[in-house]
Amino acid sequence: MAGEIPDLHAEVRTxxxxxxxxxxxxxxMVPGIVFGGDVDPLPINIPFNALLKRxxxxxxxxxxxxxxxEGHDDVRVICRDVQRDVVKxxxxxxxxxxxxxxxxxxxxxxxxxxxxEIAPGIKKGGVxxxxxxxxxxxxxxxxxxxxxxxxxxxxxxxxTVTISSVTLPEGAKPTIDRDFVIANIxxxxxxxxxxxxxxAEESEEVEAATEEGGEE
Numbered sequence: 001m002a003g004e005i006p007d008l009h010a011e012v013r014t015x016x017x018x019x020x021x022x023x024x025x026x027x028x029m030v031p032g033i034v035f036g037g038d039v040d041p042l043p044i045n046i047p048f049n050a051l052l053k054r055x056x057x058x059x060x061x062x063x064x065x066x067x068x069x070e071g072h073d074d075v076r077v078i079c080r081d082v083q084r085d086v087v088k089x090x091x092x093x094x095x096x097x098x099x100x101x102x103x104x105x106x107x108x109x110x111x112x113x114x115x116x117e118i119a120p121g122i123k124k125g126g127v128x129x130x131x132x133x134x135x136x137x138x139x140x141x142x143x144x145x146x147x148x149x150x151x152x153x154x155x156x157x158x159x160t161v162t163i164s165s166v167t168l169p170e171g172a173k174p175t176i177d178r179d180f181v182i183a184n185i186x187x188x189x190x191x192x193x194x195x196x197x198x199x200a201e202e203s204e205e206v207e208a209a210t211e212e213g214g215e216e
Contacts, residue, residue, distance in 0.1 A: 101142025
């Protein structure tokens with residue numbers, strides 16, 4: 001289970017319609033609606049600055065939130081839409097959907113790399129290159145993994161970690177069908193330069209031999 005589901009604080013919006021929404025914006029709030037879950041829709045207001053900060057941090061629409069509204073039970077929600085001002089590109093309204101525990105959703109789950117210090121490739125001076133520090137998975141709202149673990153203990157220089165080589169939490173699957181790369185252990189820059197030089201010299205020798213053979 002994910003250890004930290006961020007809280008999203010809101011208040012009940014009294015009144016509906018364009019007039020109430022305009023008043024909310026004048027008061028430094030962003031109007032929104034919470035729907036789904038076999039419960040009546042709930043009009044809410046969220047502080048503009050708090051919402052803007054969340055939006056700027058990225059992946060707002062793929063983050064699960066614990067919605068806290070005074071007088072209501074906490075509920076897990078995910079954003080389904082953020083309407084913006086066409087000129088200023090600032091949020092003017094948002095739609096949040098309540099989630100049942102069995103609901104399937106797409107979330108970015110962080111990747112935790114284990115045993116880096118004992119990996120043979122790292123011991124030889126190799127460098128761990130992380131291609132995807134997070135992986136987008138389809139997960140169940142009631143069973144969200146805190147992280148994906150990748151064991152590096154048997155990896156050598158040149159080895160690659162793909163999604164198919166990782167044991168995913170039960171019920172989770174990647175949103176991308178292809179076997180994409182998560183990380184790899186590459187040769188240190190000095191070794192790569194030496195290998196490149198050796199390859200270049202070998203290529204020059206082959207070319208020279210080919211030219212001599214042609215002259216005969």
